[in-house]
Structures are given as C-alpha cells and as structure tokens.
Amino acid sequence: MNEFSIIDKYFSWNTDSSIKVGVGDDSAVIEIESGYQIVTSVDTLIEGVHFSADTCAADIAYKSLAVNLSDLAAMGALPRYFTLALSMPQINESWLHEFSISLKSLALDYHINLVGGDTTKGPLSVTINVTGLIENGKAMLRSSANAGDSVFVSNTIGDAAYAWKQIKSNKACGIGALNRLNRPEPRVHLGRNLVGIASSCIDISDGLEQDLSHILHSSNVGAIIDIDCLPLSVEVRDYVQMTGDWCVALAGGDDYELCFSVGKGQKKKLNELQKGLGIKLTEVGIITPKKGLVVSGFSTKCKSYKHF
Amino acid sequence: MNEFSIIDKYFSWNTDSSIKVGVGDDSAVIEIESGYQIVTSVDTLIEGVHFSADTCAADIAYKSLAVNLSDLAAMGALPRYFTLALSMPQINESWLHEFSISLKSLALDYHINLVGGDTTKGPLSVTINVTGLIENGKAMLRSSANAGDSVFVSNTIGDAAYAWKQIKSNKACGIGALNRLNRPEPRVHLGRNLVGIASSCIDISDGLEQDLSHILHSSNVGAIIDIDCLPLSVEVRDYVQMTGDWCVALAGGDDYELCFSVGKGQKKKLNELQKGLGIKLTEVGIITPKKGLVVSGFSTKCKSYKHF
Numbered sequence: 001m002n003e004f005s006i007i008d009k010y011f012s013w014n015t016d017s018s019i020k021v022g023v024g025d026d027s028a029v030i031e032i033e034s035g036y037q038i039v040t041s042v043d044t045l046i047e048g049v050h051f052s053a054d055t056c057a058a059d060i061a062y063k064s065l066a067v068n069l070s071d072l073a074a075m076g077a078l079p080r081y082f083t084l085a086l087s088m089p090q091i092n093e094s095w096l097h098e099f100s101i102s103l104k105s106l107a108l109d110y111h112i113n114l115v116g117g118d119t120t121k122g123p124l125s126v127t128i129n130v131t132g133l134i135e136n137g138k139a140m141l142r143s144s145a146n147a148g149d150s151v152f153v154s155n156t157i158g159d160a161a162y163a164w165k166q167i168k169s170n171k172a173c174g175i176g177a178l179n180r181l182n183r184p185e186p187r188v189h190l191g192r193n194l195v196g197i198a199s200s201c202i203d204i205s206d207g208l209e210q211d212l213s214h215i216l217h218s219s220n221v222g223a224i225i226d227i228d229c230l231p232l233s234v235e236v237r238d239y240v241q242m243t244g245d246w247c248v249a250l251a252g253g254d255d256y257e258l259c260f261s262v263g264k265g266q267k268k269k270l271n272e273l274q275k276g277l278g279i280k281l282t283e284v285g286i287i288t289p290k291k292g293l294v295v296s297g298f299s300t301k302c303k304s305y306k307h308f
Numbered sequence: 309m310n311e312f313s314i315i316d317k318y319f320s321w322n323t324d325s326s327i328k329v330g331v332g333d334d335s336a337v338i339e340i341e342s343g344y345q346i347v348t349s350v351d352t353l354i355e356g357v358h359f360s361a362d363t364c365a366a367d368i369a370y371k372s373l374a375v376n377l378s379d380l381a382a383m384g385a386l387p388r389y390f391t392l393a394l395s396m397p398q399i400n401e402s403w404l405h406e407f408s409i410s411l412k413s414l415a416l417d418y419h420i421n422l423v424g425g426d427t428t429k430g431p432l433s434v435t436i437n438v439t440g441l442i443e444n445g446k447a448m449l450r451s452s453a454n455a456g457d458s459v460f461v462s463n464t465i466g467d468a469a470y471a472w473k474q475i476k477s478n479k480a481c482g483i484g485a486l487n488r489l490n491r492p493e494p495r496v497h498l499g500r501n502l503v504g505i506a507s508s509c510i511d512i513s514d515g516l517e518q519d520l521s522h523i524l525h526s527s528n529v530g531a532i533i534d535i536d537c538l539p540l541s542v543e544v545r546d547y548v549q550m551t552g553d554w555c556v557a558l559a560g561g562d563d564y565e566l567c568f569s570v571g572k573g574q575k576k577k578l579n580e581l582q583k584g585l586g587i588k589l590t591e592v593g594i595i596t597p598k599k600g601l602v603v604s605g606f607s608t609k610c611k612s613y614k615h616f
Contacts, residue, residue: 002614020345021449024526026382026510027349027440029447034342037328040423041335042391042437046430074334083350085393085435091616115348118435121616122354125430127393129350129437132335139337141329202334218332306310308399308429 001091003119010100011084016113019081028115030081036133041071047124057095058102059182060126065106066186067205068130070256073191074203076140077132079112085129087122110188138195140260145200145219147289149261152198152270152281154187156233157208158240161252174235184256190279191258197269198260207251208284210304212259213293225285227297250295251302261287309399311427318408319392324421327389336423338389344441349379355432365403366410367490368434373414374494375513376438378564381499382511384448385440387420393437395430418496446503448568453508453527455597457569460506460578460589462495464541465516466548469560482543492564498587499566505577506568515559516592518612520567521601533593535605558603559610569595 001009007023014022021029032038045064047053065082072079084103088095107114112130159180166173167181187203194201200219202211208230216222230249232240240246262270274281285296309317315331322330329337340346353372355361373390380387392411396403415422420438467488474481475489495511502509508527510519516538524531538557540548548554570578582589593604 002616020445021447025450026379027347027385027447029383029442030346030348031444032340032346038338038340038346038439039335040338040389040391040439042393042424042426042435044393044395044426044428044430044435046395046428049428049430071334075337077335081348083348083437085350085352085437087352087354087433116350118350118352119616120352120354120357122352122357122433123431125395125433127350127352127426127435129391129393131346131348131439134337136339137328139329139335142333308310308427 006091006096006119007117010096011114011117013104014113019113019115022113022115023117030115032133035136037136039072039075039077039132039134039139040129041068042127042129043068043071044125044127057098061099061102062106062183064126064128065103066184067256068128069110069186069188070203072130072132073187074201074258075134076138076191076195077134078192079110079130079132079188081113081115082128082130084114084117085127086117087120087125089124140195140198140201142200142202142215143218145215145221145261145287146263147221147287149199149263149287150283151212151223151225151259151261151285151287153208153231153259153284154190154257155280156231156236157204157255157257158236158249158252159233160184160254161248162236162239165248176233177235181254184254186256187258190277193273193277194260197262197266197273199263201258201260204255204257204259206253207304208259209250209293209302215261216291216293222288222291222293223285224288224294224296227295229282229284231280231282246298247302251304314399314404314427315425318404319422319425321412322421327421327423330421330423331425338423340441343444345444347380347383347385347440347442347447348437349376350435350437351376351379352433352435365406369407369410370414370491372434372436373411374492375564376436377418377494377496378511380438380440381495382448382509382566383442384446384499384503385442386500387418387438387440387496389421389423390436390438392422392425393435394425395428395433397432448503448506448509450508450510450523450526453523453529453569453595454571455529455595457507457571457595458591459520459531459533459567459569459593459595461516461539461567461592462498462565463588464539464544465512465563465565466544466557466560467541468492468562469556470544470547473556484541485543489562492562494564495566498585501581501585502568505570505574505581507571509566509568512563512565512567514561515612516567517558517601517610523569524599524601530596530599530601531593532596532602532604535603537590537592539588539590554606555610559612
C-alpha cells in the first residue's frame with residue numbers, strides 16, 4: 001500500500017459541492033461565497049507530547065480535528081475545509097481504518113471536508129490546517145475587550161487537566177472527565193452564535209489564566225476573576241475541595257471551552273442564547289482598565305502550560 | 309523563550325493588506341477578491357526522511373516553502389498565504405534566526421504571507437499549508453489531458469536526483485546540481501502563464517514517470533515519451549552517458565519542474581511564452597488514446613520514489 005492508495009482508501013470523501021477539486025490533484029480548489037472572509041488555523045499533535053503512545057487512533061483523530069475546530073469556534077467562523085499532514089512510522093491498516101472513521105465522523109458532524117493531505121514516514125504526528133468562513137469584518141478577536149465588559153466561560157473547566165492528573169498518578173477518574181480530555185467538544189455552534197454579542201473571544205487550550213491573559217494583552221486591559229465563580233463539574237469540585245488544587249481549573253489546559261467578554265448591553269441576548277443552546281455560560285469576572293489579571297480569592301501561582 | 313515570543317520574534321511579518329488578522333490570534337482572517345477560487349495544498353518535510361540531520365536551517369526553510377509553492381504553480385495559482393507547523397526538539401535561537409530569514413526571503417519573492425502557525429516540541433519536522441488564488445474555473449488539473457496533446461517539461465530534469473546520488477556516494481557534484489536539490493525554484497510564474505495554454509499540469513516531485521502517470525491515470529489516457537528528448541543539464545548528460553543511468557531523469561524526484569500537456573492549437577503561444585519567460589520548455593512526447601506510459605528508447609524499469 002503506497003501513499004496514493006492510502007489516500008484513495010481512507011481519505012477520499014467530499015460532501016460539499018463548493019469543493020471543486022478535493023484530494024488527488026496537486027492542490028485542492030474551493031469556491032468561496034462572496035461576503036465572507038477566510039479564517040484559517042493550524043495545530044499539531046505529536047505522540048509523546050500531546051498524547052501518549054497508548055492513545056487509540058480514534059481519539060487521536062478526533063482530538064486533532066477538534067482542537068482545530070475550536071480555533072475556528074473562537075473566531076465565530078463556520079468550518080469549511082481542512083488539510084491533513086499525517087506522519088507515521090509505518091503503515092498499519094487497522095490503525096488507519098480506525099483513524100479515518102473517527103476523523104470523518106467528526107468532520108461530518110461539523111460539515112467540514114478534507115480537501116488535501118500529505119502522508120509521510122516518520123514519528124507519529126498529526127497536523128491539521130482548518131479553514132472556515134466568517135461574514136466580512138465579523139470575526140471575534142482577542143483584541144477588542146473593553147473595560148467594564150463581563151468575562152464568561154462556557155460549560156465547566158478543569159475537567160481535562162483533572163483527568164490527566166488522575167491518569168498520571170494511576171487514580172480513577174469518571175468517564176465524564178476522561179471524555180473531556182480525549183473528546184473535547186469544539187464550541188462551533190456557540191462561537192457562531194456569539195458573533196455580534198461577544199466583544200472578544202478565545203478558546204481555553206492552555207488554561208484560563210494564560211488564555212484570558214492573551215485577550216487582556218491584545219486588548220490592552222486587565223481583569224479580575226473570582227475563584228468562587230469558576231464553573232466546575234461535580235467531580236472536579238470534589239477534587240478541588242479535597243486538595244485545594246484550584247490550578248486544574250485556573251491553569252489546566254485542554255478543555256477547549258470558550259472564554260469571552262460581553263458588554264452590558266448584550267447580557268440579555270446572552271441569556272437567551274444560553275437557554276436556546278442548552279449550554280451553561282458562567283460570568284467569572286470583569287474586564288478592568290488596570291492591566292494584569294487578578295484572581296480574587298486565590299493567591300497561589302499556578303504553573304501554566306508551556307509549549308517548550 | 310516560549311512559543312509566543314518565538315512567534316513574535318521570528319514569524320511576525322505581513323506585507324499584505326488583505327490579511328486582516330495574521331499571526332497572533334486563534335486563527336487568521338483573510339479577505340478574498342471575488343472572481344477567484346481558493347487553491348490549497350500541504351507538504352511535510354521530516355529530518356531523516358526528506359533531509360539529513362546536517363542540512364542547514366536556511367535550506368530546510370527554503371525547501372519546505374518551495375515544494376508547497378510548486379504545488380500552487382502546478383495549478384496555475386497565485387500564491388497568497390501560508391501556515392507553518394514547526395516541530396523541533398529544543399529551541400535553538402540561531403537555528404530559528406537562520407530558518408526564519410530564509411523563509412521570509414522566499415516568501416517575499418513570491419508575495420506570500422505567513423498568517424499562522426504552531427510550534428511544538430518534537431522531532432524536527434516542517435509542515436507548510438500554502439494557499440493561493442485562481443480565476444474561477446481556470447485551475448490546471450491532472451484530469452484534462454487529451455490524446456494528441458504534446459507533453460512538455462520545463463528546464464532540465466534529473467539534477468536533484470543526480471546530486472543526491474553523488475552526495476550519498478561521497479562523490480563531487482557541481483554547485484548547479486546541488487542547488488537544484490536544496491533550492492528548487494518553484495515554477496510559479498510559468499504556472500500562472502500556462503493557464504489557458506496547458507490542458508493538464510503536474511509538478512515533478514516524485515519523478516517524471518510517476519508524476520506523468522498521475523496525469524495519464526486521471527485523464528484516462530496514455531503517453532509515449534522519447535528518452536532522447538528529455539532535457540538534461542550538461543552535468544547530468546555526462547553522467548548518464550557514462551553510466552547509462554537514465555533513471556535519474558526518468559524517476560528521480562525533487563526537481564519541481566512542471567510537466568504539462570498542450571494541444572496543437574496552443575503551441576505557438578507556448579513558444580512565445582518560452583521566449584518571454586526565458587525558460588526552456590521541451591517537448592518530450594505525446595498523449596495517446598491507448599493507456600499506459602511507454603518510454604521509447606529505454607526498456608529498464610526504474611525504481612520510483614515511494615513515500616513508505
């Protein structure tokens with residue numbers, strides 16, 4: 001089995017008529033409706049760095065695409081197409097089968113098509129470049145939070161970091177937390193619906209402290225968040241109350257929830273949105289003119305995720 | 309130095325006002341003029357597979373972008389923007405400096421901007437996803453060669469494979485051949501100019517036999533090429549005459565010249581183009597209704613490049 005038959009067998013599907021040429025030529029050709037801008041992002045997952053050697057192919061595929069969809073969600077973009085660069089030590093057909101089924105399943109859920117790729121022999125690593133569309137000028141940026149805006153977080157945070165800690169120390173953790181680590185739900189629908197409501201937005205990949213700080217830095221403002229307001233699952237709340245380890249919620253990455261700021265005038269709309277989408281949106285603090293991030297009720301310095 | 313300061317220091321430049329948000333948000337935002345389709349492609353270069361451990365950072369950066377630009381060239385597309393996923397074992401500032409200078413220099417030559425990336429700790433590997441534009445419906449595909457069309461090749465072929473063979477056996481090779489291996493010139497201008505003239509096009513990355521066969525397979529046709537017509541540099545011609553090793557030209561990859569088919573009615577235009585661009589375009593054979601590739605004057609079976 002060579003590169004071309006791998007592509008034919010596992011990575012050729014197309015459900016979108018705007019993709020004029022998909023996998024199988026030198027490049028893909030895609031039609032873009034007028035009135036939209038392109039939104040694009042790339043993320044790599046490497047064995048031994050982002051996932052352990054015993055992670056199943058389906059989880060690797062899911063997470064590789066999900067973390068990229070999450071970047072589109074943070075901009076409010078509509079997913080459209082992606083490319084896949086897959087490096088693997090050898091061809092393992094059952095692994096490829098499992099990987100491609102999982103990838104395709106998530107892709108179909110979010111109406112995004114694979115348009116091109118490169119498979120190479122090398123250490124196991126998955127790079128996905130995802131592209132979406134946003135109505136002209138409507139992308140939610142990190143740079144437009146205003147003093148006085150409220151800071152919100154979707155769903156609960158800390159679950160993925162908690163699950164990771166438990167696994168690392170050979171302790172039990174519920175399937176709920178484990179799923180948050182291995183199968184994070186990209187907040188694409190929420191992101192789309194926040195366009196025009198949120199003044200700034202980011203996805204929490206490296207931990208709330210670090211990611212909110214990116215918004216503060218880009219927007220030239222500060223924030224106060226209240227430790228008691230952080231939305232925690234029952235399992236994480238129990239763990240934190242027992243250990244005092246608030247850092248799983250403050251600095252634990254990999255949750256891929258959205259953190260966003262909302263002006264006073266938009267809060268009513270946000271409330272309606274919360275009901276409509278059935279997702280918890282929790283106010284955790286406020287944007288301040290004074291720079292820096294203050295965590296009220298907690299003075300420990302958490303260790304943030306570092307890429308190197 | 310963390311991921312964010314690497315990006316700020318080495319990978320933040322933008323010379324294109326259509327890039328509304330570049331490096332530094334969750335995703336980039338790019339404006340596309342109406343009347344164009346998106347053309348996109350991805351390629352990975354891995355240490356130990358595509359380049360040796362002693363390849364300098366500048367050559368790695370150059371080639372990583374050049375091979376991607378070559379895929380755009382083969383479609384006739386105008387380069388627009390790219391993302392970079394860079395995995396490296398540790399942060400080496402002088403390596404990064406050299407890498408980024410070389411990348412930027414080639415990018416500026418082809419008016420293409422870096423809009424996003426991901427840097428991760430891992431084995432040295434570079435994945436670039438390049439995006440360009442093509443006038444609606446004008447992309448040169450592999451699937452539209454017609455029986456009776458002539459097959460052309462740009463410049464000379466076999467140089468990169470020859471250089472690689474010489475290096476591998478510790479023999480001398482001229483700087484010309486070495487440059488073809490390490491610094492292949494992406495045929496972007498030629499590709500743009502072939503739009504409306506060529507009936508099909510591909511870039512020669514895996515060797516003429518294999519790449520032309522992709523055109524034949526996609527177009528449901530065959531071809532006869534004449535071994536004596538293959539355009540060879542003086543150095544490669546001397547080597548082939550001495551060794552009889554025509555396979556460097558037939559199956560040697562990494563030249564990134566264009567192979568394309570041209571109908572009878574377009575040959576005059578092609579001739580003018582050749583003069584205008586100052587690049588040699590050589591007729592090497594003809595497309596036939598009978599499937600399969602026949603190499604007239606040579607019966608040896610060459611070993612094609614295999615990705616696995």
